[in-house]
Amino acid sequence: MPDFKRPHALTDVYLHYCPGCTHGIVHRLVAEVIDEMNIEGDTIGVCPVGCSVMAYDYFNCDMMEASHGRAPAVATGIKRANPDKFVFTYQGDGDLAAIGTAETVHAATRGENITVIFINNTTYGMTGGQMAPTTLPGQVTQTTPYGRNTDIEGFPVKMCEMLSQLDGVALAERVTVIDPANIRKAKAAIKKGFEYQAKKQGFSIIEVLSTCPTNWGLTPVQAIERLKNDMIPYYPLGVYKDAPVRNKEGA
Amino acid sequence: MTNEFLLAGFGGQGILFAGKLLAYVGLYAGKEVSWLPSYGPEMRGGTCNCSVTVSDAPIGSPLILEPTQLLVMNTPSFDKFIGAVKPDGMAFIDSTLVEGQSDRKDIKCFYVPATAMANENGLKGMANIILAGKLLKEIGLTDEAVIEKAMKKCIPPKKADKLEANMKALKLGMDFNG
Amino acid sequence: MAEKSLMKGNEALAEAALRAGCKCFFGYPITPQTEIAAYLSKRMPKVGGVFLQAESEVAAINMVYGCAGSGIRCMTSSSSPGISLKSEGISYIAGADLPCVIIDVMRGGPGLGGIQPSQADYYQITKGVGHGDYNIIVLAPSTVQEMADCVTKAFDLADKYRMPAVVLADGLLGQMMEPVAFDDAEIVMSDASNKPWAANGHKNARKHNIINSLYLQAPELERTIKERYERYAEIEKNEPVGVADYCDDADIVVVAYGSTARLAKSAVDEARKQGIKAGVFRPVTLYPFPKNELNAAVKNAKKVLVVEMSMGQMVDDVKLAINCSKPVDFFGRTGGVIPAPAEILAKIKEMGGNN
Known part of the structure; x- marks a missing residue:
């Protein structure tokens, strides 16, 4: 059994997340990457508005709390003033793909050297389970009580697919954390994003398909099954783009 | 002593540039100066005007509604502003471009065929400077060293080769009798 | 320089x-x-x-x-x-x-x-x-x-x-x-x-800094705001700035800020030439509003005139600052129209400013 300690980049604060929620795993993966790269002292994280709003208490690096949807703009401001630091945002689907779509798309197309951790759980968690931009067709939420009707509510947004079309994006990868093999892949993707930052290679987004047992009304195990059976077919896992934007450092 | 210049014409005629030149002449002559453009969607081709105040005292309103000197380069601006010139004021009119004459007896009107003069002298596009030269002559701000210093300041380094032509245009205006 | x-x-x-x-x-x-x-x-x-x-x-x-x-x-x-x-x-x-x-x-x-x-x-x-x-x-x-x-x-x-x-x-x-x-x-x-x-970036030399405006506990938020x-x-206390011109003996003090203040100053200059006792006060800091400075400027005035390029907004702060101790009148142009000094002067005269 390997030594399984709390990463240094996580504070000694109890996470407030619901049982079975995958936020905790993703937090840990980000923290492990920061530890492994030994960059905690040079990293600034930006939290969103959403369930992970208080992530500033959980990460041991310097943290900023952004207004709803604006994390990529906040990260841009930090990074432009401090080009040699590592800057990541941690955002949910409502934050990133609804109210903050413009900030996401433009930070991406500018090729900002930041890493975006995008938690897609197909719902607004913190406010109690309303329809998100990523809510699946037919999915029942508080504001789609008869199921998302694409004739009325339109279709889900596929961010990795969209962003992979932009020249400023170095890495767009969709992962999940429902089993050890996928957790390993997710961590590798996050690490690659941070490494691209180190080389000033452009914008990286790692979309993590995540569970929300509370708002889905499922047990944690059922939630993982739903993710496998319903979400992955709609949001296929994989690398949508992996093409460093800039060929030489700082170019 | 306060001179309030109103310059008006089409965008692209160099109205703002001529205004800037007059302001710099004022500045280098040791006066208080202000320069205010009309601004907005009227870039090239639209109507354009510019208020320049040159004064011995600090300047209050930079916006000139009743100029002591009007410099005008198209008919619509002539029609609009000629009546606003202060009594005993002056108007400098590009008579190549402006149709008609003023019947005001309380102001001095100078009809300068500035555009024709510019074209004849290989100074295309410098009718504004010819008119400015005439204006400077008539108000008596004619210290050549000051004017040349102002012109040098107004012409960006990239267009330094235009200095000589601009000075020539200025001189043409100053020497124009009519 | x-x-x-x-x-x-x-x-x-x-x-x-x-x-x-x-x-x-x-x-x-x-x-x-x-x-x-x-x-x-x-x-x-x-x-x-x-x-x-x-x-x-x-x-x-x-x-x-x-x-x-x-x-x-x-x-x-x-x-x-x-x-x-x-x-x-x-x-x-x-x-x-x-x-x-x-x-x-x-x-x-x-x-x-x-x-x-x-x-x-x-x-x-x-x-x-x-x-x-x-x-x-x-x-x-x-x-x-x-x-x-x-x-x-x-x-x-x-x-x-x-x-x-x-x-x-x-x-x-x-x-x-x-x-x-x-x-x-x-x-x-x-x-x-x-x-x-x-x-x-804390460079491993200090505790992590958090930039944040979220306080979920009401008393904590109240304390922060207080x-x-x-x-x-x-x-x-420390930062208000206002500039007074000709206010000491002025019957009418015109209050204006920004570019309007220079238009007001032109009007007041002309008023003085005509023997009208007018002055002008210009708040340079709008927050903090120069209340004491304004009160000093209008101390001997009979009336106050506020001029703005709006339908009248700062006029409220002027009334509050002087606690409505003098009549406060207003003149404004709006929508992008710049008030002419002559209009301001006419208003001063209308308010009884005369030689």
């Missing part, structure tokens, strides 16, 4: 920002402030600074939030409708106690309004820029040289009190050229060295 040259107010302000060590500018085009962005896009790369045209006003103010949170002097500029968009971000910046400078070159409103000069953002800037209990410092220049001087002061005050500072100008000041001079000092970009609170208001009390 170097030789004076003619600069537009917007350009003078931009140059002064650089000289104040403003390392980053984030903006979005809108008339009549665009020269600020255009000027800085040229100058910033030459002096090691950052110019970034954002995708929106909203993004720009949030870039300012991020940059300011990392302890670096930064600025955004806009005009009235754009400031409305920024207001959410300004609230967050105030709530996180971050210093930054925001420029509002006012135009007519509401809605798209027009692009001509206006002062109809007085309420927006001094009272209502965003949600929550907070104040921001507001400076109102009235000449091109002051556009430059105010931005320097705004950066200093913002840093001193850890809060946003606004330079409130209008299209007239932004677009006009007047002589302006800068000293010959070398441009030095700001860093975070005097900002121990900055989130700029501490902030103690700071505001200091500002209200």
